[in-house]
Amino acid sequence: MSVEHPVLIAVAVLVGAACAVGLRRLHRERTRAYAAAGVTARGGLRRWLPPVLFLAAVVFLLLAVARPQVTLGVPRTSGTVMLAFDVSNSMGADDIAPNRLAAAQNAAIAFVEAQPDTVDIGVIAFSQGALSTHEPGNRHAETVDAIKRLRVTGGTSLGQAILGSLTAIVGRPVLLPEPPAPPPDVGYHADATIVLLTDGEDTGGPDVLQAAELASNAGVHIQTVGVGTVEGSTVDIDGYQVATALNEDLLTQVATATGGAYHRAADAGALDAAYRDLDLRTTIEPRPVELTGPVVAFALLLLVAGAVLTIHWFGRIV
Incomplete structure (x- = not known):
């Protein structure tokens, strides 16, 4: 008192x-x-x-x-959230209207706008590689602009998505070592969450489960959001019709390995529900x-x- x-x-x-x-x-x-x-x-x-x-x-x-x-302990949502968007060609499929990437963008924007400024949000765009398009921060209007700029291109590397997100969280490059070298020490970041928005089709790059294990050792939860349908669809890539479908098994393994959860988002409404169910950190902050x-x-x-x-x-x- x-x-x-x-x-x-x-x-x-x-x-x-x-x-x-x-x-x-x-x-x-x-x-x-x-x-x-x-x-x-x-x-x-x-x-x-x-x-x-x-x-x-x-x-x-x-x-x-x-x-x-x-002075009372007031619960608040806090921490760091990395939104890792799959921008590979398969995300152009229209089994979710208007297409997978656009649906994921719309739901992500609604999620960002609903978060308090105690949550730092960053954006990773990944295909065959991973590019940090917005560093974690509480300027959510800039986060929304970064999400809107995403476009589909290239293949898919879920491993690169996780490593790129860890790089943004840690603040220095994070790579998987060549065996038998031990995994790198990236510290412990229990207040960080990676939201992996993808159809789950992994076409190459670092081993995704090893990357998930590295995130788990760092205390980082990965929430996977499967964008698309199990039945799948086709996309035009360089004049070819390529079939693409949701890989739920892999996305479930990745989430489970880090103590996170898999969310199936077969339509825009399910995407919104997946964001509402995300396991963000709640801390108790003393406030007068x-x-x-x-x-x-x-x-x-x-x-x-x-x-x-x-x-x-x-x-x-x-």
């Missing part, structure tokens, strides 16, 4: 003490006056309770002016909460109680 104006605490104590002394002196004078007139003064609870309630109300009103505060309102309310309650009792017992405000 703390107060913004501590000097007013002393003022409240002095005023309360002065009023109490004055009330006591007034009672003695009334008692002497009644005795001199041969009248027995009424005492007990009825005589003392209403004035005490009024006095306490005045003290609490003065305490409210001091603006008391208490002002108690002026509750203290004033309590003082007013005392005033009303004193007035009601006075009218009930004496028929008037005395």
Whole structure:
């Protein structure tokens, strides 16, 4: 408990003490006056309770002016979220309208706009390689602009997507070593989440499960969002019709390896639901909460109680 104006605490104590002394002196004078007139003064609870309630109300009103505060633990969503977008040619398939990438972009933009500024969001675009198009930060309008600029091109490397996301989280290049070299120490980042938006077709690059294991060792959860349908569709690539379908098994393995979850997004509505279900970190942050309102309310309650009792017992405000 703390107060913004501590000097007013002393003022409240002095005023309360002065009023109490004055009330006591007034009672003695009334008692002497009644005795001199041969009248027995009424005492007990009825005589003392209403004035005490009024006095306490005045003290609490003065305490409210001091603006008391208490520090409480307030839950908040925080941490770092890397949105890793598959921009390979297969993401141009239209089994989700208008196409897989556009549907993923629209849902991601809605997700970004709904996050508080305590969440740092970055964007990775990956096909055969991975490119950080927006570093993690809380300027969410810039994040939305980066998402809107994504275009389909090339093949797919889920391993590069994970390594590129870890690079952005760690702040230095992260690579898988050649066996039998041990995996690199990238630190521990339990407040970071990678959201992998892809149809799951892995056409080459670093081993995706090894990359997922590296993320798991770093405390990073990977939430995979399968964009597309199991039945699949076809896309035109350099004049050829290429079949493409959702690889749910691989995306489930990747998510499970890091303690994350796989979300199937077969349409735009399912994409929105997948974002709402993302396991973002919730932390408890100590924040000062002002108690002026509750203290004033309590003082007013005392005033009303004193007035009601006075009218009930004496028929008037005395």
